[in-house]
Amino acid sequence: MAVDPVTPLILLAEDEPAQRDVVAYNLAAEGYRVAEAGDGEEAMLLIREAAPDLVILDWMMPNLSGIEVCRRLKADPATRTIPVIMLSARSDEPDRVRGLETGADDYVSKPYSMAELMARVRAGLRRVRPASAGGALEYGDLRLDSGTFRVTRAGHELELSPTEFRLLAALMEKPGRVLSRERLLDQVWGQEIHVGERTVDVHIGRLRKALCRHGGADPLRTVRGMGYALG
Structure with missing residues (x-):
C-alpha cells in the first residue's frame, strides 16, 4: 500500500x-x-x-x-x-x-x-x-513520489524522516501558498496528536538542511507571524 x-x-x-x-x-x-x-x-x-x-x-x-x-x-x-x-x-x-x-x-x-x-x-x-493518492509532485528541481516514498533534488536522492516527508508533501501540494503552523500541525501531525507550534519550526529547520545538503538555494520561505511556503 x-x-x-x-x-x-x-x-x-x-x-x-x-x-x-x-x-x-x-x-x-x-x-x-x-x-x-x-x-x-x-x-x-x-x-x-x-x-x-x-x-x-x-x-x-x-x-x-x-x-x-x-x-x-x-x-x-x-x-x-x-x-x-x-x-x-x-x-x-x-x-x-x-x-x-x-x-x-x-x-x-x-x-x-x-x-x-x-x-x-x-x-x-x-x-x-x-x-494523498500516491502521485508524484514536482517543483523546480524537487520531486516527491509518495508511491515510492522517495524525494530527489537535482537528481540527488534525499534522506527524509517520515515527518519531514509529510511536511514537504503538504508544502509541495500548495506551492507559493503560505501554510500556517496550525494548518501544518493539523495536516502533518493530526488533531489527535498534541504538539506545539515550535515543533513545526524545528522540523522545518531539519527539512531545510536536508533539501540543501547537495547545494542549491533554500526553497522554503518563512513568512513571519504567518507560517511557511514553498517558493
Whole structure:
C-alpha cells in the first residue's frame, strides 16, 4: 500500500444518523480522517475550526441546507477550492444542474453505491491532493513520489524522516501558498496528536538542511507571524 504523506480530512455533513454512520465507516476504512456534522450550521462550524480537504454535503439538512453551505464555501476565497460532493435524492436534471451551479464539484444521486461514492471521493482528492493518492509532485528541481516514498533534488536522492516527508508533501501540494503552523500541525501531525507550534519550526529547520545538503538555494520561505511556503 502506498504511503499516505498527509492523511486527507473529509467533512461529512448528513442529517440521517444511520446513513452518516455507514459513509463515515467506509471513509475511515479507506484511510481518511472524518469529521461529521448533522446539519449545515455544524458543518460550517467544523470548517472554520479545521479546513477539510473535501466536503460531502447532503442537499436537505436542517438549520442550513447543503446548497447554502456549498454556496458559502465557494463564495469565500479561503474555502472556494475545497472540492464539494453533493448528495441528494433529487435525481432530475434541473436539480443536478442547480447543485452544480452553486459550485458543487460533483453530484451523486441517492440511492448510490458506496463503491461509487468512494471513487468520487478519490477523484476529487486527486485534483487537489495528488500526493494523498500516491502521485508524484514536482517543483523546480524537487520531486516527491509518495508511491515510492522517495524525494530527489537535482537528481540527488534525499534522506527524509517520515515527518519531514509529510511536511514537504503538504508544502509541495500548495506551492507559493503560505501554510500556517496550525494548518501544518493539523495536516502533518493530526488533531489527535498534541504538539506545539515550535515543533513545526524545528522540523522545518531539519527539512531545510536536508533539501540543501547537495547545494542549491533554500526553497522554503518563512513568512513571519504567518507560517511557511514553498517558493
